[in-house]
Amino acid sequence: MNYKSFIRPDIIDMKPYKPIVPFEVLSRQLGRPPEEIVKLDANENPYGPAPKAIEAMQNGQYFHIYPDPAATELREALGRYTQTDPDLLLVGMGADELIDLVLRVVLSPEDRVIDSPPSFGMYPFSTAVNAGQYLTIPRTADFQMDIPAVEEAIRTTPNVKVVFACAPNNPDGSMISTADLERLLALPALIILDEAYIEFAAIDGWESRIDWVAQHDNLCVLRTFSKLAGLAGLRVGYGAFPQWLREQMMKIKQPYNVNVAANLAALGALQDKAWLNEKVNALVTERKKMAQILTEEIDYLTPHPSYSNFVLCEVTGRDAGELKLKLQNEYGVLVRHYNKPGLSNYIRISAGRPEQTEKLMAALKAV
Ligand SMILES: Cc1ncc(COP(=O)(O)O)c(C=O)c1O
Known part of the structure; x- marks a missing residue:
């Protein structure tokens, strides 16, 4: 055999x-x-990691107990940090896990995902793992998404379910304008806005759009503790998702995806703003x-x-x-x-x- x-x-x-x-x-x-x-x-x-993140792990007492599948305390702290309803938030083993989870929920074989390369390598990777078709709309010379081309692709291609947008974009660090994001949100597709690096852009006046999720049923915003908080090795990220999507993600995620040490470190980091x-x-x-x-x-x-x-x-x-x-x-x-x-x-x-x-x-x- x-x-x-x-x-x-x-x-x-x-x-x-x-x-x-x-x-x-x-x-x-x-x-x-x-x-x-x-x-x-x-x-x-x-x-x-921030000193309070290390301290929180040092003081941890319940490493022998499985973590809270809903990461309730961390979501409440994140709700305060991001000014977002904790009921829209979901915590993952890095933003990477959340990319995979969203695609696992929405993609049936042959459904299409639009990406605008050059961008983050996990978008094509997770699309492939989830049997999606990867459609590329290359960025312009100054690394902006080609919004008219994305619109045209959605008009002319069947089964496009997801469009990735990354701001700041890895690898060049460019942002997406409010007008371009609004045009994407007007499309009949789920927009995954990856804000893994948004805290760095905030110094120059750019704002996170995580608060837009409450008003847009087709927007997810991903964030992470890897870059801001020096916790890349502990794997903890989070995102805001519309309720219809979040409840399905909760259903299929590994119950104990975010480990106790990562939970503690993330909570500690948020106390060290x-x-x-x-x-x-x-x-x-x-x-x-x-x-x-x-x-x-x-x-x-x-x-x-x-x-x-x-x-x-x-x-x-x-x-x-x-x-x-x-x-x-x-x-x-x-x-x-x-x-x-x-x-x-x-x-x-x-x-x-x-x-x-x-x-x-x-x-x-x-x-
Ligand atoms: C754009 C982007 N999104 C997400 C991630 C992954 O974040 P995490 O470490 O939370 O999985 C990275 C890491 O390099 C990234 O560059």
Whole structure:
């Protein structure tokens, strides 16, 4: 019996998601201790968790008890933090889990999902896992969504159920205008607005649209503790969803998806708002400084404007992949590189601590 024939053919055909090399593995490979590595490749928060988040975990007493499936206390705290009705909120094992959950609820095989690449890699991944058809409407040269093309695709293509919008968009950091978001919301599709990095954009006056979910039956807004609160390793994200969708998501999610430590850390972080704000400010200051130095002093990199905690740079006159490897192997500086349609020969650099920016710039000048 060839049991491989049991496997869904679309899963066999699916390309695996290529995560970055794990930190510990890379540290061993490079022969450098983790604290010497300048890790600017995954938009993590280099300041780590807020002191109150760590304290909350240290004081945790119920690690032997399963967590609350509804994350009631955390949703109430998030309701206050986001000014949103906690009944619209759902907490997940990172925003990643929520992307998957929404698609699991709404997609039947062959239903279509519109994405505007370049954007976050989990949108095509979760679409494929959920047997959806992935339809791409490429972004314009300045990384804006091509709204007329999205409208046209929905008018002319059957079974489009979901449109992804990401603001700030990963990997370039651009935002979506209010007018464009309103045009998307007028379409007969579910709009998933991914605001994983919104706190960084807020420094420049952009506002979260999480409060729009109460007025729009076709809007979901995703947020996370990974970037703002330095909890990427604990996996905790959340979102606001219209009631018709949220109740089905609650029905099919793993009951204990958010573990006790992650719950405690997230609650602790929300009690440390001054600390979080200070670090967001520091990272945005660093991003601005980094963009300025790159523009003025590194002639082979052209940074794109960003409202997030990273900067996308076009690489000219040299190969982005080779540059990434050189920075990594010779200087212990990690950046993300891209070489694909719409993003050929680019690197993305996350904002770090001031001393990390110094090491980055020294390496970029030396390579
Ligand atoms: C746009 C975007 N959305 C969601 C995520 C994932 O967030 P989480 O760590 O909460 O799963 C990321 C992480 O890189 C991201 O860039």
